[in-house]
Amino acid sequence: PLSLVIKDFLWWLIKENTLVNWAYLKLGKRTFKTIPSSQLNAALPLTSKPDYKTATPRSWPSIKGFTSGTTNEPLTVYRSIKSILLEEYMLKTALAQFGVPLVPKYAILRGDNINHSDDGNNFFQKQPFTGRLIMSSYHLGPKTVRQYLKRLEAYRPDVIMAYPSSIYLLAKLAQDANWKPNWPLKCVFTSSETFTPEKQALVREIFGPVCDHYGQAERVAALQTCVKGHYHVREDYSLVE
Numbered sequence: 754p755l756s757l758v759i760k761d762f763l764w765w766l767i768k769e770n771t772l773v774n775w776a777y778l779k780l781g782k783r784t785f786k787t788i789p790s791s792q793l794n795a796a797l798p799l800t801s802k803p804d805y806k807t808a809t810p811r812s813w814p815s816i817k818g819f820t821s822g823t824t825n826e827p828l829t830v831y832r833s834i835k836s837i838l839l840e841e842y843m844l845k846t847a848l849a850q851f852g853v854p855l856v857p858k859y860a861i862l863r864g865d866n867i868n869h870s871d872d873g874n875n876f877f878q879k880q881p882f883t884g885r886l887i888m889s890s891y892h893l894g895p896k897t898v899r900q901y902l903k904r905l906e907a908y909r910p911d912v913i914m915a916y917p918s919s920i921y922l923l924a925k926l927a928q929d930a931n932w933k934p935n936w937p938l939k940c941v942f943t944s945s946e947t948f949t950p951e952k953q954a955l956v957r958e959i960f961g962p963v964c965d966h967y968g969q970a971e972r973v974a975a976l977q978t979c980v981k982g983h984y985h986v987r988e989d990y991s992l993v994e
Contacts, residue, residue: 758881765882768841774855777838777845820970828970836972843990844942844966847977848912851940851962857911860886862893862919863945877904886910890919898926909936913960917948924959933959940964953982 767773816837820828832840848857867878867889876897878887886908893901901923905913913920920941927933941956944966953963967976967984975987986993 761880761885762882764880767837769856769883771856774845777842778849778855781842781846818970830970830972832972839990840968840972843968843975843977843987847964847966848940848942850980851964853911853939857939858884858886858908860888860905860908860910860913862888862890862913862915862923864890864916864919876900890916893919893922893926895926895929898923898930902927902930902932906935911939912942913938914942917943917946917952917965920956920960921952924956927959928955934961942966944968957982 814834816832818830818832820830865878865887867876867887876889876892879885880887886904888901888904915923920943938961940962941960942964943956948963948965953965957963962980963978963982965978965984968974973991974993975990976984977987978984
């Protein structure tokens with residue numbers, strides 16, 4: 754669809770091209786600084802979703818986002834351009850420590866809705882501008898895993914971005930098939946779900962290093978695992994008390 758093509762072009766424009774990736778890595782620390790504690794303490798205390806909705810007017814320009822709805826009512830949040838850039842800076846600098854190149858190739862396994870046919874030939878989609886390989890997590894299973902592994906071997910991504918549950922299933926199926934990457938995969942980047950040490954261990958055994966990101970749709974705090982597997986608070990993202 755045209756809307757997805759436009760979205761992919763905008764994604765490439767502000768997130769994936771060589772110039773902006775260089776800016777994230779080289780200039781990011783000068784642009785994004787820790788929030789002073791005086792500003793944090795002066796902020797209006799927000800204790801509920803109704804308070805949040807009435808206390809935070811939408812700034813412009815901004816892009817709409819949503820929480821996962823763990824309290825049964827997804828919250829609508831509006832992200833400023835600087836917020837979007839800061840979030841991308843968190844991603845780029847986290848991946849850089851794993852040796853990810855300036856313009857990496859991404860394979861995505863995160864529940865994307867892909868137009869598919871049930872004949873098994875269309876569980877994948879390559880984006881026209883970013884070049885990302887989108888893989889359907891809904892059709893991954895023992896009968897289809899060989900197609901996923903062959904597509905990964907052909908595409909040879911630098912990073913696999915995935916939900917923990919999806920990459921764990923792929924790792925388990927790959928282990929059953931006695932398969933491991935035959936190219937220098939830099940890391941697996943995970944977020945959005947709890948990722949236990951036991952499941953991380955299997956993913957590391959099959960795919961190599963894992964960078965797990967903890968954050969929120971509200972963009973409050975960020976924690977990430979380093980190359981040694983330990984979680985760290987990103988102090989250049991916000992002040993965590």
